[in-house]
Amino acid sequence: MAAAPARNIGNWWFAAVLIAALALWFAGKGTVPWAFDYPKAWMIPAMQWVGGFSKWLVDQAHFGLFTFKELTRFLAGLVDFPYRIVLSLLATGFLEGQGSAAVQIVPPLPWWAVTIIAALFGHWAGGRKLALFTTACFLFLAAFRQWDSAMVTLASILVAAPLGTIGGILLGVACYRWPLFQRLIAPVLDLMQTMPVFAYLVPVLVLFGFGPTAAIVATLIFAMPPMIRVTLLGLKGVPGEIHDLAAMVGCTQAQTMWRVLVPAARQSLMVGVNQVIMLSLNMVIIASMIGAGGLGFDVLTALRRLDFGAGIEAGFAIVVLALVLDRLSQAAADKLGAPQASTEGRSFVQRHPHGVAAAAVAVMAILLAYMAPVLQAYPQALSVSTGAFFSDVVAWINVNYFDALEGFKNFILLNILVPAKRLLFTVPWIGAVAVLAALGFKLGGWRLAVLAGTLVFLIAATGQWEKAMITVYLCGTAVVLATLIGVPVGVLAADRERLWRGVQAVIDTLQTLPSFVYLMPVVMLFRVGDFTALIAIVAFAVVPAIRYTVLGLQKVDPSLIEAGRAMGATPWQILSRIRLRLALPDILLGMNQTIMFALSMLVITALVGTRDLGQEVYIALTKADIGRGIVAGLAVAFIAIVSDRLIAGAAARQKAGLGLA
Amino acid sequence: MSDVLLSCRKVWKVFGPQPLPPTRELEGLGTEELTARGLVAAVRDASLDVREGEIFVIMGLSGSGKSTLVRCLSRLIEPSGGEILFRGEDLLTADTRRMIEIRRKHMGMVFQNFALLPHLTVLENVAFPLDIQGMERKARAARAQQMVELVGLKGKESFYPRQLSGGQQQRVGIARSLAVEPDLWFLDEPFSALDPLIRREMQDEFLRLQGSLKKTIVFITHDFDEAIRLADRIAVMKDGVIEQAASPEEIILRPATPYVAKFTENVPRAKVIRVEKIMVKPKAKSYAARVPVRSNLAEAAKALKPGVAVVGVVDASGAFVGEIRREALTAQIMAG
Ligand SMILES: Nc1ncnc2c1ncn2[C@@H]1O[C@H](COP(=O)(O)OP(=O)(O)OP(=O)(O)O)[C@@H](O)[C@H]1O
Ligand SMILES: [Mg+2]
Numbered sequence: 001m002a003a004a005p006a007r008n009i010g011n012w013w014f015a016a017v018l019i020a021a022l023a024l025w026f027a028g029k030g031t032v033p034w035a036f037d038y039p040k041a042w043m044i045p046a047m048q049w050v051g052g053f054s055k056w057l058v059d060q061a062h063f064g065l066f067t068f069k070e071l072t073r074f075l076a077g078l079v080d081f082p083y084r085i086v087l088s089l090l091a092t093g094f095l096e097g098q099g100s101a102a103v104q105i106v107p108p109l110p111w112w113a114v115t116i117i118a119a120l121f122g123h124w125a126g127g128r129k130l131a132l133f134t135t136a137c138f139l140f141l142a143a144f145r146q147w148d149s150a151m152v153t154l155a156s157i158l159v160a161a162p163l164g165t166i167g168g169i170l171l172g173v174a175c176y177r178w179p180l181f182q183r184l185i186a187p188v189l190d191l192m193q194t195m196p197v198f199a200y201l202v203p204v205l206v207l208f209g210f211g212p213t214a215a216i217v218a219t220l221i222f223a224m225p226p227m228i229r230v231t232l233l234g235l236k237g238v239p240g241e242i243h244d245l246a247a248m249v250g251c252t253q254a255q256t257m258w259r260v261l262v263p264a265a266r267q268s269l270m271v272g273v274n275q276v277i278m279l280s281l282n283m284v285i286i287a288s289m290i291g292a293g294g295l296g297f298d299v300l301t302a303l304r305r306l307d308f309g310a311g312i313e314a315g316f317a318i319v320v321l322a323l324v325l326d327r328l329s330q331a332a333a334d335k336l337g338a339p340q341a342s343t344e345g346r347s348f349v350q351r352h353p354h355g356v357a358a359a360a361v362a363v364m365a366i367l368l369a370y371m372a373p374v375l376q377a378y379p380q381a382l383s384v385s386t387g388a389f390f391s392d393v394v395a396w397i398n399v400n401y402f403d404a405l406e407g408f409k410n411f412i413l414l415n416i417l418v419p420a421k422r423l424l425f426t427v428p429w430i431g432a433v434a435v436l437a438a439l440g441f442k443l444g445g446w447r448l449a450v451l452a453g454t455l456v457f458l459i460a461a462t463g464q465w466e467k468a469m470i471t472v473y474l475c476g477t478a479v480v481l482a483t484l485i486g487v488p489v490g491v492l493a494a495d496r497e498r499l500w501r502g503v504q505a506v507i508d509t510l511q512t513l514p515s516f517v518y519l520m521p522v523v524m525l526f527r528v529g530d531f532t533a534l535i536a537i538v539a540f541a542v543v544p545a546i547r548y549t550v551l552g553l554q555k556v557d558p559s560l561i562e563a564g565r566a567m568g569a570t571p572w573q574i575l576s577r578i579r580l581r582l583a584l585p586d587i588l589l590g591m592n593q594t595i596m597f598a599l600s601m602l603v604i605t606a607l608v609g610t611r612d613l614g615q616e617v618y619i620a621l622t623k624a625d626i627g628r629g630i631v632a633g634l635a636v637a638f639i640a641i642v643s644d645r646l647i648a649g650a651a652a653r654q655k656a657g658l659g660l661a
Numbered sequence: 662m663s664d665v666l667l668s669c670r671k672v673w674k675v676f677g678p679q680p681l682p683p684t685r686e687l688e689g690l691g692t693e694e695l696t697a698r699g700l701v702a703a704v705r706d707a708s709l710d711v712r713e714g715e716i717f718v719i720m721g722l723s724g725s726g727k728s729t730l731v732r733c734l735s736r737l738i739e740p741s742g743g744e745i746l747f748r749g750e751d752l753l754t755a756d757t758r759r760m761i762e763i764r765r766k767h768m769g770m771v772f773q774n775f776a777l778l779p780h781l782t783v784l785e786n787v788a789f790p791l792d793i794q795g796m797e798r799k800a801r802a803a804r805a806q807q808m809v810e811l812v813g814l815k816g817k818e819s820f821y822p823r824q825l826s827g828g829q830q831q832r833v834g835i836a837r838s839l840a841v842e843p844d845l846w847f848l849d850e851p852f853s854a855l856d857p858l859i860r861r862e863m864q865d866e867f868l869r870l871q872g873s874l875k876k877t878i879v880f881i882t883h884d885f886d887e888a889i890r891l892a893d894r895i896a897v898m899k900d901g902v903i904e905q906a907a908s909p910e911e912i913i914l915r916p917a918t919p920y921v922a923k924f925t926e927n928v929p930r931a932k933v934i935r936v937e938k939i940m941v942k943p944k945a946k947s948y949a950a951r952v953p954v955r956s957n958l959a960e961a962a963k964a965l966k967p968g969v970a971v972v973g974v975v976d977a978s979g980a981f982v983g984e985i986r987r988e989a990l991t992a993q994i995m996a997g
Binding site for chain 2: 239241242244245247248249250251252255259260263264266267
């Protein structure tokens, strides 16, 4: 009850500001030009600041014992050394000498040995079925001539994922141990989660140069935050009694952490490992732009040359790799999280049959490589290429359905995209700042108002307004479309058990795929441009819309539905008046996720020629311009943060209103 | 009277916004006044002595502050005021090193929800405190094995906690807390998470163990029947205050406050008074009917089946230490 007057004040403010902003909007540019185009003279030179800072960092920064440059070199070495070993083992072999004069002294593991070792791992983690699945996936990679690229990608992941896991655990433990450290790092983690992936690449590129090392560093930075979070959550979730136990048996601080708390949180840590692996894959693909090589590079070059056949083959290879890594890491996590049968009193071989077998295969493979080098490569005769086939299919579709596809595209462009874009371009920046701040006040009090107002103002003040508006227009349209598709699908699936299981299987798979992969088929059909970007974003962002709708609907208390039925409500009334009404907070949260997904995809679509902030980051990347990249990246992050906080506020209010909080 | 092993004097534990006021300012304040200041006094001015070799039960309803009190006694939390003496040494002034040493060597604790480590087997869980102390592998395995057998879990050494029933899990907890041969044994509602039947069985098991181990025990429960079954002495707590600390008989026959009286009014004398109080010197070498020395009059009455005139009283080693005749027993029960 006490909140009611405050809420009214919020409403009044909001209405007043809205009317004022609308009036300004209708009055148009002529009246107060500075309200529409942010004046150059007031611009905050953030780009120069960031650029200058990074220049200072690279050229002059000195931490007493060592310079910043030495620090980055050291970090690079840390990553580079294991990467060289894994890469040699999987792809290049161990070389003696430099460049073209290099001689191979030990050959890499041949395709069959890697396949067998992977299958053994699958068997250890998940039994015969998983072993078969793993074998099939690796054979696919070999048969479709994707082996070499796939191994380069795999090598990056095999280095990045363990380092990311260990680093994440260490930082998570530090957060747990020193709350101050957590408070320092939490906003950084939040920001990192909302920054578009490309934005990571720019500073990494500048600091570490072009090449696989830089790519792995970027991957590490990208994949570590969830592990930190999971570790922290896992440690916080350890029951109080376990803490007491540690104290009562006289554990020292280190013993409490490493002998009690971390093992007790093992199950949640394992969930984090799976996430790290999947994020690493996603990022390694994207990091092909700064020299990661491998499958991502193949897709990238194919995209640039519009060579669909090659692109789709590499795309399939990424999908296969994603599937197999996901299954393997999940099975391994379950296996390690669960208790194992006791192995007391058995020999080493009995205790580690899979490990011993894998080592034996590796040794044998290397020996065989000297004796019978023929076995080294996958036989040409058995390999398949579908590149030409896919190129033909695309050509055929484009010849036969060109008019239909083009008509569809133009319809959407002319009736939705172009008007939305025009409309947003006329929005005065100062009006947007005011309205969003007022909305923030209405939904979450003055703190939210200040946050929303400041961030939106900063977007304008750093000269990103126009590009931001394109971002908002593309992202907004995509979110609306994704919601229009996702919510009805969710409603249909929510109470149809079999349908939901099917849908779930599809969206789970979709979610494991690196975002890059989504571009391929759309570009083939619609070529580059806003419309293509829109379709790719919708395809990527529809997943959370469906998922949260189903979750929300399934959570509704069945007794309420029965009560509705008892009152004689029609099925439609039950759906619209009871179920959707109660599921609204969850659907709103789903929308939130949809926006996040859309923004992260939007940046990737810079590759297909959009003109938004993503493009700005992409250009910065190609020019290695840190200032430009970070400022544009931050602008995207700001959009994400503002929409996230506003929607979360709205969802919380809905929840409180329904007494669900 | 035997020696006092652990005693606490005027111990307070106050929860609330920091900084907390000094406890002497709080003396005499009622719960309402404390609540008005945003404070919760979970333990108020508690003083008690735990004697060597006795089972000291702390009894009280949920939220009365029992757990908080033992957590103060073991210094798992820092009391807001008062002192805690373990063999005359003030625990509250001991530094971290000393505290670790005391806990490793002299204290054991059993937890309500078992607190077993999920990633260790039964044997490893039991050996864990020894491992922490750096005991060598073979020796600790042998010692843990001994403990596992003591609590009747032989054959389950390589099981993981989640593969055991609640009762079995708590046996592991008990074995673990005994592995270091503690002098002082804390049990915080060890049987509350178990079904009534299992609980009864575990109580018997506990008494059997204590019969041979003779530990000094601080046992917490909210179950009055459990308290009178097990206790040498009981402290009754209400709202953080110890209302009365005395033997079970005393508590029932002479309750110190109306609250304790209300608690005990429905408990029949026969369930409280122990056979050792009314038994006389054994006259025969052996008896057909027998009861343990710790049993109460009701249990003795059960043993006196129709046609049996006298029941023998046996101690933990099985030797006869007394006898009770039917007439004497009836007279005692009728008197209540
Ligand atoms: N960390 C804490 N912060 C604030 N209040 C607490 C804290 N721990 C306990 N309390 C309060 O202290 C009082 C006593 O709690 P305690 O856990 O000691 O009760 P208990 O007698 O053990 O109850 P139970 O039988 O439910 O275990 C309760 O009112 C509880 O709310
Ligand atoms: Mg308790």
